[in-house]
Amino acid sequence: MQKQLRYYGRTKDNYKLFQSSKDKDKFLRDNYGVEGDVILHETAKKYFDKYIAEHGKPLPKMAAVIEELTSLKALKNQRYAEYRAAKAERDTMMKLAVNIQSLLGKGAVREYTSEMTI
Numbered sequence: 001m002q003k004q005l006r007y008y009g010r011t012k013d014n015y016k017l018f019q020s021s022k023d024k025d026k027f028l029r030d031n032y033g034v035e036g037d038v039i040l041h042e043t044a045k046k047y048f049d050k051y052i053a054e055h056g057k058p059l060p061k062m063a064a065v066i067e068e069l070t071s072l073k074a075l076k077n078q079r080y081a082e083y084r085a086a087k088a089e090r091d092t093m094m095k096l097a098v099n100i101q102s103l104l105g106k107g108a109v110r111e112y113t114s115e116m117t118i
Helices: 002-020 024-030 034-055 062-104 106-117
Strands: none
Touching (some): 002 024, 002 034, 002 062, 024 034
16 A cells, blocks of 8 residues: 555656646657556556445555554564564474483383373
């Protein structure tokens, strides 16, 4: 959504010029690079229309989108830190299991792990 909002805002002026021209093909030929802006603007507009139809509410403001992305990134970083801690704990447990297995023999670890799952 943020990308579409950016495209829409950046291409709005060129799209207005394109819409106000009488001969649109001639306008595109005379103004090199505007065709890309027109395509981006129309694509963003289609995205917005689809969003409004699906959600039944107007588009959020850019500041609200940025605020939501910031909070989601913070949540992602927090969860990823929890994941890294759990992964480190799992790796430690696996190393301990391998060490116990080498000390006691293969059967002892299997019996110990089966008791833990019950």
